[in-house]
Amino acid sequence: MVEQNSGLRSATISVLVENESGVLARVIGLFSGRGYNIDSLTVAPVERDQSKSRMTIVTSGTEMVIEQIKAQLGRLVPVYRVQDLSKEGPHLARELALIKVVGTGDARQEALRLADAFRARVIDASTESFIFELTGATDKLDAFLDLMRPLGLAEVSRTGVAAIVRGKATIE
């Protein structure tokens, strides 16, 4: 017998689904019903005719659990393809955050300097606030938010991860 609790890993899974009502509920219900983690989930239509959507799910569990998650996703009727990006070659993962920082004086100056270093764009400004738009890997966003916290971080909206395999291979 293989020890079943050894080694948690994080997995980024892409799921190509039929764009129909209830499909997101099916996926979320599967995760909650079977006790799997969702660290992040994004979904949007990706075909020109809006017929298919792509979900990117970041989850974590033992190897056995992650294989189960993939198999369970694969047997949902509206699912075309399940791709484990963490396993199928190198991939890119990005998310976008809108970050509101409120303050004046030195803190405000420092926030702006750091935003520049992180290549965050200022998309809204008032005399007492900035809204930064930042794209990047999850850990980069986390690092930036940590820096903003003492400088007046007031509100964050994040998209969750979108991911894709490098090179010419596609999900289909």
Add this chain to the structure above:
Amino acid sequence: MDGSIKTTEIMKSGAEALLRALKDQGVDVIFGYPGGAVLPIYDAIFQQNAIRHILVRHEQAAVHAAEGYARSTGKVGVVLVTSGPGATNAVTGLVDALMDSIPIVCLTGQVPTHLIGNDAFQEADTTGITRQATKHNYLVKRSEDLSRVVHEAFHVAKTGRPGPVLIDLPKDILINPAPYAEPNGLPHRSYRPRTTPDARKVAQAVAMMKRAERPIVYSGGGVINAGPEASKLLMEFVRLTGFPCTSTLMGLGAYPASDPQFLGMLGMHGTYEANMVMHGCDVMLNMGARFDDRVTGRLNAFSPGAKKIHVDIDPSSHNKSVVVDVAIVGDATETLRALIAAWKADTQPQDREALAKWWQQIDVWRSKNSLRFTQNRDPGSIIKPQYAIERLYEATRAQAKDTYVTTEVGQHQMWAAQHFKFDKPNRWMTSGGLGTMGYGLPAAMGVQVAHPDALVIDIAGEASILMNIQEMGTLAQYRLPVKIFILNNQYMGMVRQWQELLHGNRYSESYSEALPDFVKLAESFHAVGLRAEKVEDLDRVIAEMLAVDRPVIADICVDQKENVFPMIPSGAAHNEMLLGPEHKAESGGYNGGSVTDEGLVLV
């Protein structure tokens, strides 16, 4: 299917298009209950003769009846219920069918599309409620989708790992005209279950089995679901290899119980030999079973030395609880055929000597006769439940009719599985995964509708039978001569057994207080009521029951103290079985595992 151009015609109403679709899917019977939202369908049913409607007395029973129909015929069972409470009442049946992989199409009425979400009368979010209770479900919002959805629902229900599929039908969709298109035979856009096994893995499995010294074939419900051909091939494979064969509760009948290579059922209440073989084997072929917790016992002690081969049509069954060495995705028929061919093609000789030694060991285990019980035959003696089943089985063998057995859930179910021997598939209908009390009577109803000339028996307990007793009315209305054989011990027996073994004999709420008089109850429902109180009554009551061509309730008063043995207590391993009192006396005391604290929290 034949690639011909599909015809589209406009039907007068969605209800008519629906019935046309059902007819084109080969449906001959629907189990249902009317209500406001489905009145257009009932109106259409009234105006045709192709499809028969069986009016049940409760929607849950409609689903179980359709399950009995499906499991005994291999066809899809069809259910029709109204919106709101009609749909919510059906949920238990849907989950039951989901857990046991039974193909069902359940049609539910819904409030008109413009009222959805308004908390209208008899409105429920049926697709929301049943999303996790079905293999798939649909809400038809446009008339032009109706016939396609119905055809697709049948395809999804019966292919791959079968299961229940629900179609929610708003009333305006049923009333408005709708186009009808025949099934187009094109593959589904996204749903493409795999049925053909990977030849490389089949060869790998055969190589493993050829080298086996202590093999076992562990077959399950998947073999039944694959159709009767799979059962024949299973027999051929087991004969070819000389391997012993055991079966799960759901798989009984796939391999003939009377065959010497069959070891009986395995698992929590399986035979001593089946469980010892599972524990001690070196190569295991799991054919269409899912390593259920009732089968494996404590996982980290499950079959510790075995190389495991797992054949399942559902890839998510692989490595879910038990890690296997070779996982084959495939239909049981196709995979067994491939295994037989590969076995014959593989030139490596089998270790016949080791296999002979293994059989010697098995015979030693078998000689323990773990299902043994003692029946006092003196007049006036109380009837042992096992004896009642044994006599029932013997009596059914002595008559000419094809026999089908359903059960409720509990001790009587386990005794039926142990003592009623099935030699053919599709003859045994029981609620395995969900364990639904109240399953047996409606399921028997569905079986009898499908097989009007067969002998159909519901082996029941006095507590379970009351959960769907209203279906006696359905039996009477359609003259379905179902025989209800109640092992009446005046307790929820399995609950009482666990309270005795695990909770210090504190029989909390498990006594069946204020029971009805089942003989009078039968008579009030236009059925025949019989009772056996003492051992000398038993054969006469069984003979009378079988002789009557009407529904019968036979109330068999059995020993209240009897427990189901052998038993693998929760959290114990296969080689830590509790055996019955006969064996205890023989070995001079306690004979097996005990319940651990970890085991106590398991169900």
